[in-house]
Amino acid sequence: MSRPILRVAPSPNGRLHLGHAFSALTNARIAERLGGRLMLRIEDIDLGRTRPEFVRAIFHDLAWLGLTFDGPVRRQSEHFPAYGQARDVLAARKLLYPCFCSRGRMAAAIAERETAGERVARDPDGAPLYPGTCRALSGDEILARIQAGEPHTWRLDSAAALAEVTVPLVIRRFAPDGSQDTVRGDPARWGDAVIARRDVPTSYHLAVVWDDAEQGISHVVRGQDLAAATDLHVLLQHLLGLPSPAYHHHGLIRDRGGDKLAKSKGSESLADLRSSGVTPDAVRAMLGFA
Numbered sequence: 001m002s003r004p005i006l007r008v009a010p011s012p013n014g015r016l017h018l019g020h021a022f023s024a025l026t027n028a029r030i031a032e033r034l035g036g037r038l039m040l041r042i043e044d045i046d047l048g049r050t051r052p053e054f055v056r057a058i059f060h061d062l063a064w065l066g067l068t069f070d071g072p073v074r075r076q077s078e079h080f081p082a083y084g085q086a087r088d089v090l091a092a093r094k095l096l097y098p099c100f101c102s103r104g105r106m107a108a109a110i111a112e113r114e115t116a117g118e119r120v121a122r123d124p125d126g127a128p129l130y131p132g133t134c135r136a137l138s139g140d141e142i143l144a145r146i147q148a149g150e151p152h153t154w155r156l157d158s159a160a161a162l163a164e165v166t167v168p169l170v171i172r173r174f175a176p177d178g179s180q181d182t183v184r185g186d187p188a189r190w191g192d193a194v195i196a197r198r199d200v201p202t203s204y205h206l207a208v209v210w211d212d213a214e215q216g217i218s219h220v221v222r223g224q225d226l227a228a229a230t231d232l233h234v235l236l237q238h239l240l241g242l243p244s245p246a247y248h249h250h251g252l253i254r255d256r257g258g259d260k261l262a263k264s265k266g267s268e269s270l271a272d273l274r275s276s277g278v279t280p281d282a283v284r285a286m287l288g289f290a
């Protein structure tokens, strides 16, 4: 068996906080136990929120924690052409379709249906499932609207995609103690998910499965908040003929109020802790890595 490869994959759209530290340290500990390599990936597809100082801070904060990485650092923003090719392959097979719906119009349509007493189905993140409005557009209309430069995302035609699945979609899971099991993936609960955004030729889902394959990631260790997305990830791996890593979704570090830590909520950053005199050893101890 070849040597396991894991990855730490933060997004540079804010300062890292204790939740990121926990995830990175968990990856490092499991990599060490497995005798594996640990790689770093900067997940910077959100060009509107990515800032160079946040990228620099990621390197600084992770080094401060004592983490070192193997191999080249992968930056997703350098691989848009590859993601675009993967998107185009799926679109050519009619597994994706362009969606011209604006967020505002979709939200208004959902609100209207709910006001009318309809129970709108939701995805595992709580977002309403896309009703499929653009799935039935004619080829001529699609071409005209794309040629006119109308902004559009690319959505999974989930029925068409699932029709191509001829073997059970299996998620291989592992626990830090080495035990393993498998569960069936259920991508249908995501409906016609967005696979490529308006502004860049990918989404989190497409970029992450592409990169995991490119970097030879054998073990994905990430937060429980991404566990449900794995259903979609194993489907994309199947459709694109990519290998499927084993997954471990760890618990989330919560703030004193019991909420998940988030950059957007101004959770205390590692930089704040550092400047108030907290040492890397203290952070490790705080997170159970003493």
Ligand SMILES: [Zn+2]
Binding pocket: 098, 099, 100, 101, 132, 133, 134, 135
């Ligand atoms: Zn649409």
